[in-house]
Each structure stands twice: as C-alpha cells, then as structure tokens.
Amino acid sequence: MRVGIVGGSGYAGGELIRLLLRHPQSELSLVTSQRYASEYLYMIHPNLRGQTQVKFSPLNNEEVVKKCDVVFLATPHGVSKGFVKDLLERGLKIIDLSADFRLKDPNDYPKWYGWEHPCPELLRESVFGLPELHRKEMRNAPLIACVGCMSGASILGIAPIIKTGIVDLEHISLDAKIGSSGGGSEPTPANHHTERFGGIRPYQVVGHRHIAEIEQELSILANKQIHVGFTPHALDIARGILITAQLWLNKKVENAEVWKAYRDTYGTEPFIHIVKYKKGLYQLPDPKVIIGTNYVDIGFELDDHIPRLVVFSAIDNIVKGAAGQAVQCWNASNGWDEKVGLDLISMH
Ligand SMILES: NC(=O)c1ccc[n+]([C@@H]2O[C@H](COP(=O)([O-])OP(=O)(O)OC[C@H]3O[C@@H](n4cnc5c(N)ncnc54)[C@H](OP(=O)(O)O)[C@@H]3O)[C@@H](O)[C@H]2O)c1
Structure with a gap:
C-alpha cells in the first residue's frame, strides 16, 4: 500500500519511517515536514542513511490524497482534528498517533485538552488504538486513534x-x-x-x-x-x-x-x-x-x-508507545499477522 506519514521529522515520525521501510506491505510515498521540506529524510534521521532517497514534502491535503492509501499522523495534539474529516471523506485510511480522536466523550476534550472537539461525530467512529483490547473493531476501520504511551x-x-x-x-x-x-x-x-x-x-x-x-x-x-x-x-x-x-x-x-x-x-x-x-x-x-x-x-x-x-x-x-503500536494497529486492521514489520529483537 502507498503509505504517507504526516509529521515525519519528529521522534514518532522517525520511528514510523524506520519500521515502514522494512514492512513488506508498505511503499513509503509521502513524508511531510514544514521545517525540512525538500531535505532528504536522512538529514534529520541519520539512522536512515543509505536506506531511502525520499525527501520531506510540505503538508498539502491534495498531495496526501493523490499519493497515499493510508496515512499515519504523527503531529502534536490538536493538529489532526483540523484535517482528519477531510481526508476521511476523500477515502483515506487514517492512523492517528495524537490524542485528537482517542476519547469517546466529546466533553472530555474541553476538560482535559482545553478545546471543543470540531467533529464529535468522528469520536464514535474512531477505534481506540490498542490492539490487545480492540483488534476486532480495527478490521477495516477507516480511523484508528492510537493510545498514548x-x-x-x-x-x-x-x-x-x-x-x-x-x-x-x-x-x-x-x-x-x-x-x-x-x-x-x-x-x-x-x-x-x-x-x-x-x-x-x-x-x-x-x-x-x-x-x-x-x-x-x-x-x-x-x-x-x-x-x-x-x-x-x-x-x-x-x-x-x-x-x-x-x-x-x-x-x-x-x-x-x-x-x-x-x-x-x-x-x-x-x-x-x-x-x-x-x-x-x-x-x-x-x-x-x-x-x-x-x-x-x-x-x-x-x-x-x-x-x-x-x-x-x-x-x-516511541515504539510500543507510538510508532510500533500504530504499525501493529495497521496490521490488525488489514487482518495481517500483527508481527509483520515488527519482529525485532532489542539490544543489550
Ligand atoms: N514521543 C513519544 O514518545 C510519543 C508517544 C506516544 C504518542 N506520541 C504522539 O505522537 C505525536 C508526535 O509526537 P513526537 O514526539 O514525534 O513529536 P515531535 O517530535 O514534536 O514531532 C512533531 C511532528 O509534527 C510536525 N508538525 C508540528 N506541527 C504541525 C502542524 N501544525 N501541521 C503539520 N505538521 C506539524 C512536525 O514537523 P515540522 O515542524 O518539521 O513540520 C514534526 O514532524 C504527538 O501527538 C504525540 O503525543 C508521541
């Protein structure tokens, strides 16, 4: 699948790139950053030297829709609520790493985040991104909101x-x-x-x-x-x-x-x-x-x-707390083995 990452210059975005470059179902087609637009990904994430020639692009919804089947959002809290609805309506599958669609009760957003949710109807549709508890609901879900770390x-x-x-x-x-x-x-x-x-x-x-x-x-x-x-x-x-x-x-x-x-x-x-x-x-x-x-x-x-x-x-x-969790959710939503792209051994 053609995969996009919005917020690819950050820590979670960097780990998403590392994992998705080795994922057999993923073709990294778009990685956004405003600050580093037109720089090679490896200029910001030096662990990617020799792994990819992709460059950062500025965020533009038209480009996301044109180039991606699925998009991972690794932006700070409060950003994705501004454009998720538009991307969903244009048929994109979305895996959001921020808190913008995690809470089911719209009243929780003013209470915990200090803003009214602009699209409360999507809170019912989004699946809480913790596969161990919600993997069945993830199957073919258009919007997954990954749990915090x-x-x-x-x-x-x-x-x-x-x-x-x-x-x-x-x-x-x-x-x-x-x-x-x-x-x-x-x-x-x-x-x-x-x-x-x-x-x-x-x-x-x-x-x-x-x-x-x-x-x-x-x-x-x-x-x-x-x-x-x-x-x-x-x-x-x-x-x-x-x-x-x-x-x-x-x-x-x-x-x-x-x-x-x-x-x-x-x-x-x-x-x-x-x-x-x-x-x-x-x-x-x-x-x-x-x-x-x-x-x-x-x-x-x-x-x-x-x-x-x-x-x-x-x-x-940044892995089970963010990028790895997101990839596991993507695997679960497609009915793939959840370990695909994540079968890693740690260092000691
Ligand atoms: N770090 C963790 O351990 C962790 C764990 C769980 C969940 N998360 C969640 O994952 C998300 C990313 O966290 P992070 O730690 O990777 O943050 P980060 O290092 O600060 O990265 C944020 C990314 O978002 C981009 N960005 C910022 N404002 C934007 C805007 N208005 N529009 C488009 N892009 C924007 C930045 O790109 P440019 O400034 O270059 O454009 C950067 O690539 C957050 O929601 C965070 O809560 C993080």
Whole structure:
C-alpha cells in the first residue's frame, strides 16, 4: 500500500519511517515536514542513511490524497482534528498517533485538552488504538486513534487484574517514569539536557491528560466508572517507560491466581511477555531490555505484609508507545499477522 506519514521529522515520525521501510506491505510515498521540506529524510534521521532517497514534502491535503492509501499522523495534539474529516471523506485510511480522536466523550476534550472537539461525530467512529483490547473493531476501520504511551503501558499492565474482581477499584495508583523523548523533539526547558541530567522530576503530579484514556478503557473492562491516581516522573534516559501500579486487594490472593489472570488474557499476545523470574539481574520489567522493539514486559509481586499487588509494565515509548503500536494497529486492521514489520529483537 502507498503509505504517507504526516509529521515525519519528529521522534514518532522517525520511528514510523524506520519500521515502514522494512514492512513488506508498505511503499513509503509521502513524508511531510514544514521545517525540512525538500531535505532528504536522512538529514534529520541519520539512522536512515543509505536506506531511502525520499525527501520531506510540505503538508498539502491534495498531495496526501493523490499519493497515499493510508496515512499515519504523527503531529502534536490538536493538529489532526483540523484535517482528519477531510481526508476521511476523500477515502483515506487514517492512523492517528495524537490524542485528537482517542476519547469517546466529546466533553472530555474541553476538560482535559482545553478545546471543543470540531467533529464529535468522528469520536464514535474512531477505534481506540490498542490492539490487545480492540483488534476486532480495527478490521477495516477507516480511523484508528492510537493510545498514548504512558496510558497504553498503564492499561496493558493492569487490564487482566481489573477484570478479576480481586482489587479495590476505588484506590488504584499508577506511577510512571519516562525518558525525555516522550515530550517530542521540540526543545523545551523540561527536556534540556542540563536540566534533565541526573534527576528524577515529578511533573503534572495530578491531572495528567493520560488519566482520561486510562479511565475510559479500564471502566469498559470493569463495567463501571473507574478513577485512578496517576503521577509521572521525568527521568534522564532518552527512551523508555516503567509503570508501577499499586493495587489494593479485596481478599487474600495467591500467585497462581494472578498468573492465571495474565495467562488467560495475554497467553497468545504476540508482544506481551510476563516477566517474573526467580534468578538473574532482570527479574522484573526494565524498559532497557525492550528498547527499539514493540514488546511490553509486564511483571508483578504480591505483598504478604499488606494486601497489595504491585504490577510493573515496561515499554519503549516511541515504539510500543507510538510508532510500533500504530504499525501493529495497521496490521490488525488489514487482518495481517500483527508481527509483520515488527519482529525485532532489542539490544543489550
Ligand atoms: N514521543 C513519544 O514518545 C510519543 C508517544 C506516544 C504518542 N506520541 C504522539 O505522537 C505525536 C508526535 O509526537 P513526537 O514526539 O514525534 O513529536 P515531535 O517530535 O514534536 O514531532 C512533531 C511532528 O509534527 C510536525 N508538525 C508540528 N506541527 C504541525 C502542524 N501544525 N501541521 C503539520 N505538521 C506539524 C512536525 O514537523 P515540522 O515542524 O518539521 O513540520 C514534526 O514532524 C504527538 O501527538 C504525540 O503525543 C508521541
């Protein structure tokens, strides 16, 4: 298929190019950037030297429609809502990596993003881009809105447990640690090396936007409205997310029961590993181990001191958190093996 990437000069766009150049069903036909229009892709993404002679083009809907069958949108929040409707009406298939079509309730946009949604009718049509929960709805869907990075890792980490009824759903606490690429490639004081280096900085301690999508998806699983506490921390690594979830238990639970919940839900998932080893250095998830890949490592520990289950979930924020997730959604929507183009081993 002829594939376009809007926002190809950014971090998620760069990873989309890397993955799609090796995808057997993809012919990269258009990559947009306003700032770098007419530059070779490899001038911005040096890992692509020798891999492609494609150049960046300015964004122009006519060109997108003419040159693409499917388009991946890797633009900041608030951009794609301005042109998705037009592209859909002209028959394009869209996979959006931003938050513009993730939330089902239009009232959530003024609340969490500060703007009214210009096409609320599309929120019902868009499929939430997390294949482990929504792959059936993805089949032939014209619009897929990929889950966010910290929200995706949080949801996948605890989804199987939420369904069991063993946890107190009123007191779910999620702690996120994230590398600097999570904030995108635009320089800001928050991702300036001297500020970031050597620190662990809590930010948006309450009210982070990802809460909206975490609650949306967990509430569907629990069949009741769920509220969660979520607090992110900025680390001085470039890539990677580790979520630590604190779940308070309603009753005494054995390890076997928790294992069963994860096996029943994720037994055949191509990208989820349950990581809970008794030997070695990496007994529980560490994002370092899956960097560059679409894997999610999930592990847990039961506390025998207080009734608590601690769950860890590790991803690469730009792959399973963004570009890899988008490619997996594309595979699922076409009925292809979800591992196509994503069968990668990490470095150690
Ligand atoms: N980084 C992550 O870990 C991550 C994880 C999950 C989801 N996401 C989501 O993926 C999207 C991209 O994130 P990123 O980290 O790759 O951001 P980024 O590095 O800042 O890249 C943004 C891209 O969008 C383009 N762009 C900016 N404003 C635009 C506009 N008005 N019209 C058209 N193109 C525009 C920029 O291109 P030019 O300025 O060159 O034109 C650039 O290529 C965001 O919605 C983000 O939330 C990112």
